[in-house]
Amino acid sequence: MVEGHEAVERLERLTGMLRRRGVILPAFEIHGGAKGLYDFGPVGGRLRANVQNVWRDHWLSQGDVVEVSCPTVTPFAVLEASGHVAEFSDFMTVCQACNEASRADTMLEDHHPNPDALSMADLQALLDDVRPSCPSCGASEWSPIVAENLMFDTVIGAGSSGRPAFLRPETAQGMFTTYPAIYRHFRERLPFGAMQLGRGYRNEISPRQGMIRLREFNMAELEYFIDPESDVVPDLSAWSATSVQLVPADGEAFEGTIPKALADGIILHPTVAWFMARTYDLMMSLGVHATKLRFRQHARDEMAHYALDCWDVELHGSYGWVECVGIAHRGCYDLEAHERATGQRLRAWRTYPEPKIVEIDGWTIDGAKAGPAFRALAGQVKAKVETLAADTVFPASIVLDGGDEVTVESEHVKRVQRTESVAGEWFIPHVVEPAFGIDRIIWHLLDHAYEESGAGEEMYVRMRLHPDVAPVDAAVLPLFEKEGMGALASEIHRRLCATRGVLASYDGSGSIGRRYARADEIGVPCCLTVDHTSLEDGTVTWRDRDTGEQTRMSVDDAVQRLASR
């Protein structure tokens, strides 16, 4: 996956540095480590927090989005309703000849219209019956099927009273299950969004590629609920000059603007286009390189069956193009699924522009007469009668669902004639979901920002992180730790750290050049150096990470500048 010898070495130097400096490191290493689990260390912790804050502020700025936080432990029934129990299970079988593991349903596709939907027992029976040949060696002796569930399972409560549960594989379900509260919060008016930053869990068969495939990961999802019949179109004019790389499901990759791709029918839905555009802005404000970002549309057969359109944001880095964001139009799938499973109403009310006048003209039963006449069948008779046309002549013979035929006399029925005014209707909102893999994004921020210059012993490393996400805002460096310069620098350091939103580090060891280098390596955007002049007039030099340029300014100005960023 990693291409080229030089790229592999760069990747090794980068990951080595991230470990050494406490940015990202394997978790539980003193116990031997655990696959697919990573720590954000003393430097990485704030990097992650900064990325999450930029993400949070970006979406909250829309004004119609709220943040919620739901449990990671999720009852079985929730994920059964959402389809995850079925979707996240693969039925594996192992070839007895060559030990190659294969998915049973994949091998049986030619023998059943939809083997993916079969129960484990039925699939086993079909496998025994068909005995497909192994795609690897051609033999056809298979081990019994084993269910591989990609979700971590657990139990809520102890002993026999415990309810089966999973650690959530995505945060989205929490937004769907809490939909009624969100709907109420927004005074029952679409569109609106709910978002959540949190952890998700997938018991991956084989975590690989460092931070790219994790078993526990940080994700951030936004569920934007819309009225499918609304003709309000988001204003995309702000992006009419922003060219992005687009890879449509059919056709060649090209560069173009999002509004044009929508107008040309390549992007299928205006709200999807809106979130693509907003996501592009977010990626830029995090420091992603525009040339290393592309939108790739899912092919029809790649999309979940309910999705109406889906675009991934892929970022390019040491592992090639990696899916980091998915922007999916999920239709009404999720709310409908939970509604079906619970019987709760997960809908929104749509008021018609004009109330609809409905003429009701038909029949119903006269309970006092029909009840005694039909006794146990009265309910069924009522249902049937209410479907009869207004011009039905009684007595009439009708056939009930059970096959019984009854004769309904005119005394059993009453004419119903009235005019009703219907103000609106309930409908299931559609959902557009941008879902972000925070760890993957952070990885690419680091990968894009990491810059080496020189070679061998002379190599110099600079992490050109965006100042909004840089783990440390400023380094305070006394030129020498004597004659009061150290004390003054310590004072400035404390003052900066006491300033809301600012984190500074103090470094007094080694030559000044070495300390600049240490700061550059983890991407500290500026260094404030205290020298002899500082002792005289209270100024410091502000050194810019990227240019190395120094500006002399008062301590107050420097603090002010950092605080207002």
Next chain:
RNA sequence: GCGCACAUGAUCUAGUGGUUAUGAUACGAGGUUCCCAACCUCGUUACCCGAGUUCGACUCUCGGUGUGCGCACCA
């Protein structure tokens, strides 16, 4: 999950069935230095875990764990 390879200070690495296990960088203390990994002195830190073979294992064998790569998997 299968196969191949690898595992030595904080990092990168040398090396050995037998005394005190290399080197560099980094880190710490001191000195020097008026701004970009300089220099001098001193110092701290390591053979992944567990069993086995052996008088003796960091070294050999097996198992585990982790890492990389290939296959499979990836809502």
